[in-house]
Amino acid sequence: MCLVEVEKSPKPVASCAMPALPGMKIKTNTPIAKKAREGVMEFLLMNHPLDCPICDQGGECDLQDQSMAFGADRGRFTDMKRSVVDKNLGPLVKTVMTRCIQCTRCVRFASEVAGVQDLGMLGRGSGEEIGTYVGKLMTSELSGNVIDICPVGALTSKPFAFKARNWEMKGTETIDVTDAVGSNIRVDSRGPEVMRIVPRLNEDINEEWISDKTRFCYDGLKRQRLNDPMIRGPDGRFKAVTWRDAIAVVAEVLNQVKPEEITGVAGKLSDAESMMALKDFINKMGSDKVLCEGNGPNPPADIRSNYLMNTSIAGLEKADVFLLVGTQPRVEAAMVNARIQKTVRATQAKVGYIGPPADFNYDTWHLGTGPDTLVEIAEGRHPFCSILKSAKNPVIIAGAGLFEREDQGAVFSTIETVAKKFNVTRPDWNGLNVLLLHAAQAAALDLGLVANPTESVKSAKFLYLMGADDVNLDNLPADAFVVYQGHHGDKAVYRANVILPSSAFSEKEGTYENTEGCTQWTIPAVPTVGDARDDWKIVRALSEVAGAPLPYDSVAAVRSRISMVAPNLVRVDEREPSVISAEVKPPVKQQVSPAPFKAAVENFYMTDAITRASKIMAQCSATLLKK
Amino acid sequence: MAFTMRAVKVPPNSASMAEARHRVFDFFRDACRAIPSIMEIYNLDDVVTPAQLRASISQQIRKNQGVSDPKVIDMLLFNGMEELNNITEHAKQRHHIIGQYVVGHKGLVQDLEKDQGSSEFLKKFYTSNY
Numbered sequence: 001m002c003l004v005e006v007e008k009s010p011k012p013v014a015s016c017a018m019p020a021l022p023g024m025k026i027k028t029n030t031p032i033a034k035k036a037r038e039g040v041m042e043f044l045l046m047n048h049p050l051d052c053p054i055c056d057q058g059g060e061c062d063l064q065d066q067s068m069a070f071g072a073d074r075g076r077f078t079d080m081k082r083s084v085v086d087k088n089l090g091p092l093v094k095t096v097m098t099r100c101i102q103c104t105r106c107v108r109f110a111s112e113v114a115g116v117q118d119l120g121m122l123g124r125g126s127g128e129e130i131g132t133y134v135g136k137l138m139t140s141e142l143s144g145n146v147i148d149i150c151p152v153g154a155l156t157s158k159p160f161a162f163k164a165r166n167w168e169m170k171g172t173e174t175i176d177v178t179d180a181v182g183s184n185i186r187v188d189s190r191g192p193e194v195m196r197i198v199p200r201l202n203e204d205i206n207e208e209w210i211s212d213k214t215r216f217c218y219d220g221l222k223r224q225r226l227n228d229p230m231i232r233g234p235d236g237r238f239k240a241v242t243w244r245d246a247i248a249v250v251a252e253v254l255n256q257v258k259p260e261e262i263t264g265v266a267g268k269l270s271d272a273e274s275m276m277a278l279k280d281f282i283n284k285m286g287s288d289k290v291l292c293e294g295n296g297p298n299p300p301a302d303i304r305s306n307y308l309m310n311t312s313i314a315g316l317e318k319a320d321v322f323l324l325v326g327t328q329p330r331v332e333a334a335m336v337n338a339r340i341q342k343t344v345r346a347t348q349a350k351v352g353y354i355g356p357p358a359d360f361n362y363d364t365w366h367l368g369t370g371p372d373t374l375v376e377i378a379e380g381r382h383p384f385c386s387i388l389k390s391a392k393n394p395v396i397i398a399g400a401g402l403f404e405r406e407d408q409g410a411v412f413s414t415i416e417t418v419a420k421k422f423n424v425t426r427p428d429w430n431g432l433n434v435l436l437l438h439a440a441q442a443a444a445l446d447l448g449l450v451a452n453p454t455e456s457v458k459s460a461k462f463l464y465l466m467g468a469d470d471v472n473l474d475n476l477p478a479d480a481f482v483v484y485q486g487h488h489g490d491k492a493v494y495r496a497n498v499i500l501p502s503s504a505f506s507e508k509e510g511t512y513e514n515t516e517g518c519t520q521w522t523i524p525a526v527p528t529v530g531d532a533r534d535d536w537k538i539v540r541a542l543s544e545v546a547g548a549p550l551p552y553d554s555v556a557a558v559r560s561r562i563s564m565v566a567p568n569l570v571r572v573d574e575r576e577p578s579v580i581s582a583e584v585k586p587p588v589k590q591q592v593s594p595a596p597f598k599a600a601v602e603n604f605y606m607t608d609a610i611t612r613a614s615k616i617m618a619q620c621s622a623t624l625l626k627k
Numbered sequence: 628m629a630f631t632m633r634a635v636k637v638p639p640n641s642a643s644m645a646e647a648r649h650r651v652f653d654f655f656r657d658a659c660r661a662i663p664s665i666m667e668i669y670n671l672d673d674v675v676t677p678a679q680l681r682a683s684i685s686q687q688i689r690k691n692q693g694v695s696d697p698k699v700i701d702m703l704l705f706n707g708m709e710e711l712n713n714i715t716e717h718a719k720q721r722h723h724i725i726g727q728y729v730v731g732h733k734g735l736v737q738d739l740e741k742d743q744g745s746s747e748f749l750k751k752f753y754t755s756n757y
Contacts, residue, residue, distance in 0.1 A: 243753050503756070533756045541752040544745065553748040 001066055003036040004028045012036040037070040045071065047082040047126075048152070049098050056094075057153030060166045063101065084129050090137040091619040092144055092212060094161050100154035102128055106146040113209065114140040115341045115361030130154070139624050140361070141334045141604060144215040148198060148208075157196065159216060159616050164188075164195045172525035173200055175512060176214040177269050177439035177505045178611060181313070181335045182514030183210045187218075187506055187525040194218045194506055194526055204314045204575070205518065211334035212620065213605055218506075220614030224489045226501035227530020238499065243531065243541075250498055251546040253481045254462055259286025263460035266292040266449055267467025267486065268438035268608055271510025271522070272569050273558045274502075274535030275440065275447050277550060278466055280561070281539050284548040289456040292444030293471045294437055296403035297452050300412060301445040303585060304578035308442065309336075309516040310430040311395055312575060317343050319431065321391035322351040323384070325374060325415060326597035327399020327435050328358040331604040333515065336435060337361070350391075352384045355401055355597040370596035371411050378417040388422040393429055400437035400600030410590035430577075435515055437600055438608075442513040446566040465492050466535060467502070469609050485538055487529070488609035501532040504610065508534045509555055511562070511569055518575040519568060640701055647697040647704075651688065654704055654711075658684050661715050669721045675729045683728045 003012040007025035012033055015026070027033065045067060052058045084097040102121070107130065110119040118138045122129045132138060138146075146155045169188040176183040176197075183206035188196045197218050199210040229246035230238040254262070264282040266275045275292065282290040300306035311319065316339045329337035343349050344362040351364040354373045367373050367384055376382040388394055396419055402411055416432070418424070424431040436442055444450075457463065458475045465471070467486040473495055476482070484496035487504040507528045513519050528534075533541075536558055543550045552558045562569050568576035601607060603625060605617040641647040662677045671680075687707075694700055713719055 528756050533752065537752055537756070541749055544749050549746070553746070 001037055001040060001070060003033055003040065005030045005033045034070070038072050041067055041071040042076070044101055045075070046077055047098075048101060049081060051099075055096075055099065055153040056156040056161055057099075057150075058165065061153060062151035082126060087131045088137065089132065089155075090139070090143065091616060091623055092158055092216060093138065093146060094156045094158040096154055096156070097129060097131070098154075099152045100130055101152055102130065103151060104130070105149045105151065106130060106155060109146055109149055110138070110140065110143075112345065113145070113338060113342070114142040115338075115345070116140045119146075137624060141211050141213070141330060142209055142338060144212045145199070145209045157216075159219060160196045164190050169195055170525070172523050174506070174523045174525060175520045176210065177512060177522070178213050178217055178608060179211070179333050179335075180436035180438055180441060180515040181205060181333045182439065182512055182518065182520050183214050183335055184520075185210060185214060189506075189525045192526050194221050204312070205514065205516075206335045207338075209335065209338060213334070213607070213611060213617065216616045216620070217611045217614050219616050220488075220610040220612070221504055221506055223615065224613040225504075225529045225532075226487060226489055226493075226499055227532060228501060229531065230499040232497050243533070246498055246500060247542050247545050250483050250500075250542055254285065254542075254546045257461045257481070260289075261459060261461035262287040262289065262464070263451070263456040263462070264290040264464040265453070265456075265466065265468040265471050266290070266440060266444055267465070267469065268292075268294050268440050269467055269505060269610070270440040270444070270535065271505075271508070271512055272443040272447065272562055272566075273510055273555060274466060274539060275444055275449055276558060276562050276565065277536040277539040277543075277552075278464070279447060279449055280550050281543045281548070282464070284543065284550070285546070289451045289460070290449050291451040291453055291456060292438075292440055292449040293453070293468045294400075294403065294441055295444060295450065295453075296408055297406060297454060298408060299403070299445055299450050300409070301448060301450045304446070304517070305430070305432070306412065306585070307434050307436065307445050308578060309397075309433040309435060310425075310578065311433050312516045312577075313339055316340060316395060317346070318429075319343060319393045319395040320347060320349045321387055321394045322349060323377075323388065323394070323396045323418070324351065324353045324355065324364075325396065325398045325411075326355045326401025326600075327397055328355065328360075328401075328599060328601070329397070329399070329435060330358070330360060331599075331601040332400055332437055333435055334604075336515070350387050352387070355399075356599050358599070370594055371407070371414065371592045372594055374411065374414050374418065375592060378414050378421065380421070385422075388418075391422070393431060394422055394424050395431040395433060396424055397433045397435050399435040401597035403437070403600070404598070405593075405595075407590055407593045409588045410592045413585075413588040413590075414592060416585075439512050439514075442515060442517065443511065443566075443569060446513060446569060447562070448565070465496070466539075467609065468492060485535065486609065487532065488613050490609040490612060500538050501530060502535045502538060503528040503532050507532075510535075511559070511572070513569060516575055517568065517577065519570070519572050521572055638701075641697040644695070644697055647700040650704055651700065654707055655684065655688060658707075658711050661711060665714055665724070668715075668717055669719075669724050671721075671724065671729070674725060680728060683731075 002015045004015045005027040006013045086095045086097050089095055107119045110116055118132050122131050147157050169190050172187045174187055176185045184200040184202040186198050186200050187194055197215050199208055201208045228240040229243050231241050231249055233239050262285050264278045266278055279290045313336055341362050352367050353364045354367050356369055377385055396415060398415055402408055419432045461480050463480055463482045465484045469491040482496045483498045484492050485500040485502050487502050505522050506525045508524055510522045540550050552561055559570050603621050605620040606612045611617045659681055662680050691703055
């Protein structure tokens with residue numbers, strides 16, 4: 001397609017492979033160039049089936065566009081076309097290998113970006129085929145991206161097959177909330193239904209890729225949804241009621257309990273607006289027990305650099321040594337892992353890992369499983385120290401394995417000792433990072449939702465769960481009144497007394513801060529399900545009925561309140577680096593316990609209410625997880 | 628509605644207050660006796676009980692308890708009998724009965740009255756998310 005005519009050259013020249021020289025006269029639009037392109041097009045279409053009407057790529061196919069631009073208006077090929085057996089790449093990618101034009105983009109993607117050697121070229125000449133090795137599936141957390149990079153309809157989305165055409169869908173540019181990265185996505189919807197999710201280019205965060213969880217979780221948005229306010233009757237069954245009645249019941253109970261017995265828990269998918277409203281409301285009722293799940297017993301919320309990825313995701317590319325402490329980026333934040341993989345591949349950066357045995361798609365040095373290894377490094381007794389010492393831009397990433405630990409403060413201070421010893425934080429380089437796990441975490445820490453979960457739950461008589469499903473309710477008093485506000489009938493609903501349905505991330509405007517401190521908005525793509533309401537509106541309405549009305553009536557008003565607490569949360573699409581370093585922290589007296597780090601994510605495909613409701617994610621867990 | 632008109636004979640006027648009062652009780656008895664057949668005709672078993680319908684009828688009668696002119700009482704009785712006839716002859720439909728005697732005139736606006744004194748935000752919140 002890139003053939004051009006160069007003066008004094010006997011043949012058309014491939015412009016992509018020919019360096020431009022001084023004095024060269026290049027003609028791009030002459031009959032010879034056009035004829036040459038037509039010829040190339042004819043060769044491409046020789047073995048390509050003419051099944052565009054039944055092909056899922058139809059309408060967004062590169063080959064279709066190219067043949068419209070450069071192709072001939074008739075075919076001369078009368079022989080039989082080649083046909084190729086379809087391959088099974090797992091539950092996500094559908095293959096029609098006869099359509100493949102052997103561009104090998106998917107092979108290059110698999111080995112260079114995803115870092116797995118699953119895909120390859122088999123056979124030679126006209127027998128050439130793309131495939132996995134016999135009977136193998138493509139087991140990468142980024143495998144869905146081959147759908148986007150395939151220029152023809154050879155690799156398409158299996159869940160999306162024959163569901164919609166790209167011109168009948170409305171695209172909404174929004175962000176993903178299934179992990180703390182905040183990948184930029186486009187939600188394609190038809191009417192009230194989300195049809196698919198595709199990535200959007202953002203070089204600073206996800207480049208042009210998204211993880212499989214992000215791409216295929218959307219069918220969870222249609223299943224197990226809560227659509228009516230419900231009250232649990234004396235027989236233990238839920239009964240649908242009106243909003244008026246549900247809120248009146250909650251307000252009545254709320255006014256009967258003591259202020260210190262009220263606890264609010266924000267879920268891992270909560271947006272900043274709703275967390276602000278929840279915190280203001282609980283505080284107004286006289287309690288300070290408001291927290292966000294996943295942040296652990298005593299989150300380091302005082303200094304912003306203690307809980308953010310200070311190097312920034314794009315900044316990881318400058319690093320030459322990585323030390324991963326208690327984190328498995330591949331399952332905790334697949335896009336951050338892709339960035340590390342890219343760096344390791346480009347610069348042969350060394351990666352040291354402390355934590356339980358884990359699966360990496362680049363070479364790592366497994367230093368140990370517990371904090372004692374970290375102490376050894378801090379004291380300079382570990383062989384990895386020499387690598388850290390010679391590094392120009394070392395990076396330490398502490399992850400979700402640390403948050404739930406009781407000795408979190410001590411572990412963090414050991415990490416800071418390591419950082420100081422090996423010059424990880426300098427005026428021109430901040431390599432000390434925390435990799436968060438959930439979309440709500442960073443904003444929750446900014447807004448100060450930092451109560452201790454164990455104590456708050458133990459003393460609660462009134463527990464307000466705002467989409468919090470993974471908070472441990474074992475110690476909750478049996479007579480506690482539990483309100484569950486959320487979009488899915490997930491774990492916590494079994495304990496709830498009242499259910500208030502809210503909208504999911506695809507249905508509301510919400511502010512989210514990702515793990516590197518970049519604030520982004522979700523944009524509503526589809527209408528809310530049933531009688532659901534936006535999260536912050538429910539809290540606002542409840543506050544009024546309970547007799548302590550919050551002073552904001554619109555999203556803009558909530559955001560101006562947020563700007564008083566955490567101004568960075570209203571500066572959208574900007575990364576707000578933290579200015580104060582960890583040096584001003586008071587010394588920690590806690591002792592490091594020898595217990596090894598635990599894995600924070602058991603099943604990459606099912607981590608929150610949406611993905612647990614998704615059928616595709618269930619299929620992935622069944623077939624792709626390494627046992 | 629000519630045929631119902633024929634069925635309801637216009638009795639002579641009540642001579643005294645006592646006679647008018649007696650006729651009112653007669654009418655109430657007639658209406659109460661018709662309740663089981665009304666329940667069946669309009670299929671009301673799942674929305675209302677006979678006792679509630681009786682209460683509704685007596686409430687309609689008590690609405691006019693201040694009337695002291697026997698002629699006016701006779702006229703109101705005539706209206707009531709006409710209505711009863713229309714109902715028992717299935718000249719009405721189910722939603723008429725439900726609207727008038729089960730939910731009552733205030734039925735559909737009751738919720739709005741509860742919101743008196745609450746803010747614009749809350750009123751909007753109860754109606755929709757947008």
